[in-house]
Amino acid sequence: MLNDIYYTAIDIGTSKVCTVVARVGPEGQLKIVGHGLAPSQGVKKGQIINVDEAQEAIEASIEEAHSSLGSRVPWAYVSISGNHITCTNTNALLHPSDQNGQVSLEDVRTLTDMSYPEVPFGKEVIHVIPINYVVDGYRSMRNPVGIHAGRLQVESLAVFGDHDNVNETTKVIQNSNVEVRSLVMGGLASGEAVLTESEKELGVVLVDMGAGSTDVAIFKNGTVWYGASIPVGGNQLTRDLSVALGMPYYFAEELKIKWGHAKPEAIDREAEVLLPSFQGRQRRLINRTALCAPMVDRLRETFGLIVVKTQQAGLHRIPAGGIVFTGGTSEMPGFQKLASEALGCPVRVGAPRNIPEISIDHQRPSYSTVMGLLQWGIKQHSERRVRPPMDKRSFSQKPLLERIKQVIMVN
Ligand SMILES: Nc1ncnc2c1ncn2[C@@H]1O[C@H](COP(=O)(O)OP(=O)(O)OP(=O)(O)O)[C@@H](O)[C@H]1O
Numbered sequence: 001m002l003n004d005i006y007y008t009a010i011d012i013g014t015s016k017v018c019t020v021v022a023r024v025g026p027e028g029q030l031k032i033v034g035h036g037l038a039p040s041q042g043v044k045k046g047q048i049i050n051v052d053e054a055q056e057a058i059e060a061s062i063e064e065a066h067s068s069l070g071s072r073v074p075w076a077y078v079s080i081s082g083n084h085i086t087c088t089n090t091n092a093l094l095h096p097s098d099q100n101g102q103v104s105l106e107d108v109r110t111l112t113d114m115s116y117p118e119v120p121f122g123k124e125v126i127h128v129i130p131i132n133y134v135v136d137g138y139r140s141m142r143n144p145v146g147i148h149a150g151r152l153q154v155e156s157l158a159v160f161g162d163h164d165n166v167n168e169t170t171k172v173i174q175n176s177n178v179e180v181r182s183l184v185m186g187g188l189a190s191g192e193a194v195l196t197e198s199e200k201e202l203g204v205v206l207v208d209m210g211a212g213s214t215d216v217a218i219f220k221n222g223t224v225w226y227g228a229s230i231p232v233g234g235n236q237l238t239r240d241l242s243v244a245l246g247m248p249y250y251f252a253e254e255l256k257i258k259w260g261h262a263k264p265e266a267i268d269r270e271a272e273v274l275l276p277s278f279q280g281r282q283r284r285l286i287n288r289t290a291l292c293a294p295m296v297d298r299l300r301e302t303f304g305l306i307v308v309k310t311q312q313a314g315l316h317r318i319p320a321g322g323i324v325f326t327g328g329t330s331e332m333p334g335f336q337k338l339a340s341e342a343l344g345c346p347v348r349v350g351a352p353r354n355i356p357e358i359s360i361d362h363q364r365p366s367y368s369t370v371m372g373l374l375q376w377g378i379k380q381h382s383e384r385r386v387r388p389p390m391d392k393r394s395f396s397q398k399p400l401l402e403r404i405k406q407v408i409m410v411n
């Protein structure tokens, strides 16, 4: 117990704010010891749009986690999402400091620091992740420590978020008396929770379809390689249904969860659904396939947007690991079948894995981000985080970079 470390993850989603606390023992044994869940407010398409409302939901979620844990948590890993997230590749090169040309851990750390990008105006750095090392201009490797090299090059993935979004996310957590240990791109966190090592090796597109956004993260050679977010999610399906049926949004949400099916014709072509009465209107029957049609259309359209994102990422075809969907929208029955038909590649729906003894609820795809945040945090803990090198700090950027440091530093 004395050497146990507590990790907290907070996923700020469009539909829910979820806090999970895990205890990790000296041998790495992990146990979920606290959790809190609050309906989200003030969050749209994955981004905070009303600080006060979001604050209330976040505090409620943290408070519930505190009471189930029996104490407060000082810091947390926090998700960040939304279509303000962008990424780019950066490079740096050095000659090993050792006289014999042997690459040291310090060389690798220095090189990673050197690959820290110039920060575009209005943006903040969320991650700088080394994705590949090239030795003497031709030999690619993942960990060059100990090898002999005349020169060592690194290719890193830099992930940016809008300054205001990063600031607001950090502020609402800090206002709840919890320090942000690190912001983590939502798709990256979900990937930690649901992907297998062999999928990451082969190359895979991770897609987290939530309520307000669809996060895309591409992995290959064992590491994340691209990240983006599409501002469409399950809320759009509900809105389409509510318009099609001419009924209020909350009725449509209930109908979607109860009767929504991505391949309704595969179940029963004749099945009918009794619509609720509202505003004095008569109850009426509707064919289930017809009820699902607008949602199926929207799903197909979203699959098309996902393909566009992969093309923008530079992929000419979907990698061998296929597409792994997660997030609440992928819980719709028939989802996997529709997606694999529409996309013409291997598709599976993934949920959090490799976390022992989690509740049935936490095993659902809508909890992938929060569970992945924990896994990501635990993995990063022993590694030193990248920090912006001094020569990239212009005078005008200083206050901004101090915040970046707070966001990306661990320990
Ligand atoms: N069985 C189901 N069928 C269809 N949709 C579902 C089902 N279960 C949940 N959803 C939808 O999943 C969405 C919630 O998913 P999730 O919890 O992953 O979102 P979030 O993390 O809050 O939002 P985001 O990541 O977009 O900010 C809602 O739109 C909800 O209607």
Ligand SMILES: [Mg+2]
Pocket: 013, 014, 186, 208, 210, 211, 327, 369
């Ligand atoms: Mg989400």
